[in-house]
Amino acid sequence: MKRLLILGAGTGGTIMANHLRKALKPGEWEIAIADARDKHYYQPGFLFLPFGQYAPEDIVKPITDFIPKDVVFLHKEAQKINPAAKSVSFADGEDYAYDILIIATGTEIAPEEVAGMAGPEWRKSVFDFYSFEGALALRDKLATWEGGRLVVHITEMPIKCPVAPLEFSFLADSFFKEKNMRDKVSITYVTPLSGAFTKPKATATLEYLLKEKNIAIEPDFAIESVDNEKKVIRDYGGREVPFDLLVTVPTNKGSELIENSGLGDDLAFVPTDKSTLQSKIHPDIFVIGDATNVPTSKAGSVVHFEAEILTENILNYIQSKDMKAAFDGHANCFVETGGGKALLIDFNYDHEPVEGTFPIPGIGPLRLLKENRINHLGKLAFRWIYWNILLKARPIPFVTPEMQTAGKNFN
Amino acid sequence: MEKQIAGKTISVNEEGFMTDFSQWDKAVGEALAAENNLQLTPRHWEVIEYIQKEYKNDVPLSIRKIGKSGVVDIKEFYELFPVAPLKTATKIAGIPKPVSCI
Numbered sequence: 132m133k134r135l136l137i138l139g140a141g142t143g144g145t146i147m148a149n150h151l152r153k154a155l156k157p158g159e160w161e162i163a164i165a166d167a168r169d170k171h172y173y174q175p176g177f178l179f180l181p182f183g184q185y186a187p188e189d190i191v192k193p194i195t196d197f198i199p200k201d202v203v204f205l206h207k208e209a210q211k212i213n214p215a216a217k218s219v220s221f222a223d224g225e226d227y228a229y230d231i232l233i234i235a236t237g238t239e240i241a242p243e244e245v246a247g248m249a250g251p252e253w254r255k256s257v258f259d260f261y262s263f264e265g266a267l268a269l270r271d272k273l274a275t276w277e278g279g280r281l282v283v284h285i286t287e288m289p290i291k292c293p294v295a296p297l298e299f300s301f302l303a304d305s306f307f308k309e310k311n312m313r314d315k316v317s318i319t320y321v322t323p324l325s326g327a328f329t330k331p332k333a334t335a336t337l338e339y340l341l342k343e344k345n346i347a348i349e350p351d352f353a354i355e356s357v358d359n360e361k362k363v364i365r366d367y368g369g370r371e372v373p374f375d376l377l378v379t380v381p382t383n384k385g386s387e388l389i390e391n392s393g394l395g396d397d398l399a400f401v402p403t404d405k406s407t408l409q410s411k412i413h414p415d416i417f418v419i420g421d422a423t424n425v426p427t428s429k430a431g432s433v434v435h436f437e438a439e440i441l442t443e444n445i446l447n448y449i450q451s452k453d454m455k456a457a458f459d460g461h462a463n464c465f466v467e468t469g470g471g472k473a474l475l476i477d478f479n480y481d482h483e484p485v486e487g488t489f490p491i492p493g494i495g496p497l498r499l500l501k502e503n504r505i506n507h508l509g510k511l512a513f514r515w516i517y518w519n520i521l522l523k524a525r526p527i528p529f530v531t532p533e534m535q536t537a538g539k540n541f542n
Numbered sequence: 543m544e545k546q547i548a549g550k551t552i553s554v555n556e557e558g559f560m561t562d563f564s565q566w567d568k569a570v571g572e573a574l575a576a577e578n579n580l581q582l583t584p585r586h587w588e589v590i591e592y593i594q595k596e597y598k599n600d601v602p603l604s605i606r607k608i609g610k611s612g613v614v615d616i617k618e619f620y621e622l623f624p625v626a627p628l629k630t631a632t633k634i635a636g637i638p639k640p641v642s643c644i
Contacts, residue, residue, distance in 0.1 A: 244606075251582045293642040324606065325629050325639055331556065333644035351626040352614070353605035366622075367605065367616045382606075396601075397610055405600065426600045428643045462643065476644055484644050 133160050136219060136229040136446075138209055138388065140166035142174070142522070143420030144235035145197045150442040151523035152199040157448075162201070163227065165219070167208035167401040169194055171515055172263055175431065178295055178467065180266040181273055182198045182306045189514070191263070197522045202256035212392040214413040231415055231445065236386035238291055238421040238429060240265075245286055247357035257357060260299060261291065269378065273306070279375030280313030284364060285322050286354055289398075290383045291421055291429040294476075296320070296509075298467040299378060306343040321349040321364065321372055327331055330483040333476075336500050340468055383429070385422055386417065400424040405480070406457040408441045408449075417441060427460035427480060435521055436461045436532040453489040461534040463489075465510035473507035475499050479534040485541055490529035492538025520535055548573040559633055566636030574634045578625070582634075586622050589614050590635045597637040603628060604640065 135151060137144045140146070142440060148164045155162065176190030208222040218228045240261045242249040248257065259265035283300045290296075293361050300320050307313040320327055320341075327341055327348055328334040341348060355367045357379075363371040364379075374517040384390075385399030394412050395401055402411040403423040419441055420434040427433055443456035460480030469472045475497050476484035488495040497509055520527055545554050548569040553561045558577075562565055571590060574593045575582045582590075593603055601607075605628055609616035623630045632639045 287606050288640060288642065289602050294644060297644075323628075323640075324642055325626070328644055329641035330644055331637070337644070351629060353628070355616075368620050368627075397607065424601075465642070466644070479642060504555060 132158075133230045134228065135160055135162050135231045135233070136227055137162070137164040137233045138166075138195045138212075139235035139237055139386070139422070140164050140168075140171065140198065140204070141235060141420070142238050142431050143438065144173070144202075144233070145194075146435065146438040146524050147233055147235060147419060147441065147521050148202045149197075149199055149522070151445065152202050152220045153524070154442060154446055157168040157201045161203065163203040163205050164198060165207065165209050165221070165227075166194060166432040167206070167222075169206065171197060171522075173514055175292075175517075176514065177263065177266040178261075178298055178302070179262050181260050181269040181299075182302055183270060183274070184302075187263075187267060192518065197518075209388050210391065212388065212394060212416075214394070214416060214496065217415060229415070231417070231449070233411070233441075233445075234389070234416060234418045234422050235420055236388055236422045238383045238385055238400075239387075241384045242379075242381040242430075243282065245354055245357060245385075247359055247377065248286075248381060250308045250357060250359040252357070252359045252362070252377075256362065256375065257359075257379065259379060259381055261295075261380060263375055267327070272376070276376060278307075278312050280317050280319065280373055282319045282321055282352070282364065282372055282374035282377045284320075284352075284372075284377060284379040285324075286380060286382050287323055288401075289429060290380050292464070293428055294464060294466045296322075296378075297382050299405065300346050301340065301344060301469035302467055304346065314501035317347070318345070319349060319372060321345045321354075323353050324350065326350050332483055332485050333500065337474070340502075344469065354403055362519075383421075389422065396424055405460070407444050407454045408437060408458055409444070409454065414448075415444060425458070425460070428462045428464070430462050430464055431517070431521070432463040433461070435527075436463075438524065439532040459533050461532060462529070465506055467507065467510060468502045471507050472504055473510045475506045475509065477534060477539070482534065482536070482539070482541070485539050487539035489538065490535075491534065557639075558628055560636040561638075563636050571634050571636065574636075578630050578634065580630070580634070581625070583622075585618070586634075587612070589619065589622060593631055594635050594637060597632075597635070602640065603632065615621060 173190040179185040212219040258269040389395040390399045403418040405425040421429040440456045440458045444454040478484045487499040552565045
């Protein structure tokens with residue numbers, strides 16, 4: 132019996148377990164999935180948790196609810212990948228020998244990468260919302276915060292869900308308006324990039340949102356430190372931005388397992404062929420989702436599209452055929468703009484987000500790069516789709532892994 | 543849009559970033575630097591060659607990454623390109639500025 136091992140039972144690992152269990156005969160292939168955790172978080176919900184729009188129980192379920200039967204769940208911590216020996220060593224001293232390995236270990240926040248970020252003010256006036264604990268701590272802070280300077284900050288790219296900090300700023304604007312205290316709060320968005328929007332079409336179409344919501348921008352800010360005493364963030368050029376409440380997206384890094392195995396780049400992301408999703412480490416190792424270094428967004432939709440491509444390529448690889456399926460970098464993301472509205476963006480390696488209709492060209496019903504209520508309802512409905520369709524690797528009608536150019540307005 | 547620089551025609555976007563790297567050469571780089579009030583030294587060129595190499599390998603650029611490159615530390619990077627260093631350096635190098643998804 133051959134053995135396929137998946138490391139990580141988050142979005143990517145779980146979808147792959149479901150795809151491959153349908154595609155590979157149980158008598159021929161053992162499939163195992165390893166994760167030290169026992170909870171599966173609906174990560175898009177981390178955005179809503181701080182504002183009390185979702186409760187913790189809305190976004191967490193047991194990992195095992197989504198692992199198909201006939202897939203072995205290894206509930207333990209992987210410590211080292213040994214590509215030459217084709218095995219993975221676990222913390223309990225056991226080794227698991229594989230024929231094919233899928234790395235789906237995601238990305239974690241690393242506040243310790245910036246001087247002072249994980250200092251005395253961490254989770255007092257310095258928060259993240261990229262972890263369940265961080266989002267929950269921020270919810271409690273916001274519930275009693277009396278106002279002041281809110282600074283929403285991105286440390287460095289790449290980050291998971293690059294639009295989330297912008298969505299956070301928009302939702303914060305709505306949140307404080309609803310609490311009748313918007314006049315007591317200033318919102319500043321601090322980014323290492325040249326602006327909140329960096330693509331020409333999105334900039335032209337969406338820049339008005341910042342003005343409308345009175346959000347100030349500090350661009351080109353490369354953070355050097357968080358000063359816990361003065362309550363400022365400082366950049367390498369000496370520029371300072373003062374805060375009363377800092378909501379930061381710390382450096383995103385790949386898993387410690389990747390670092391310990393010496394398989395990652397300087398941020399512990401695994402060098403991966405951006406088209407086939409085969410690792411550049413060893414032909415028997417494939418990579419999906421946030422763990423890769425492929426140049427598209429780290430996002431659940433990307434994982435969903437990659438999974439279809441990767442399944443096809445792994446089946447081809449097993450049969451010694453060419454890996455013909457090519458991932459195009461497709462991402463599809465709802466972007467909350469506050470006040471019960473959202474945008475939808477659809478893009479890939481080669482095409483920036485533009486206006487148009489989705490998923491049915493010319494019809495919709497969703498509109499691209501335009502804020503409206505139906506997109507917001509789409510984002511809310513997506514939680515159900517995630518638990519019931521996406522994780523179980525069932526097809527989503529009309530939505531293909533390759534980005535469709537039809538229905539998009541490119542000029 | 544098109545632009546005349548260093549005796550050549552180059553394609554640039556609204557912000558003046560080149561859109562076709564094959565049109566770039568060192569004379570173009572020098573002229574783009576002059577537009578940003580910079581005179582390029584051998585240290586500038588080492589940084590520019592490094593970021594061009596990373597770009598060709600699809601590696602996303604960040605200031606921290608440049609600081610860890612072994613080519614230059616962050617302090618010197620700011621001394622070489624004092625205003626919005628990453629944006630300025632990529633512009634002179636003829637490659638797109640680092641972007642997000644929107």
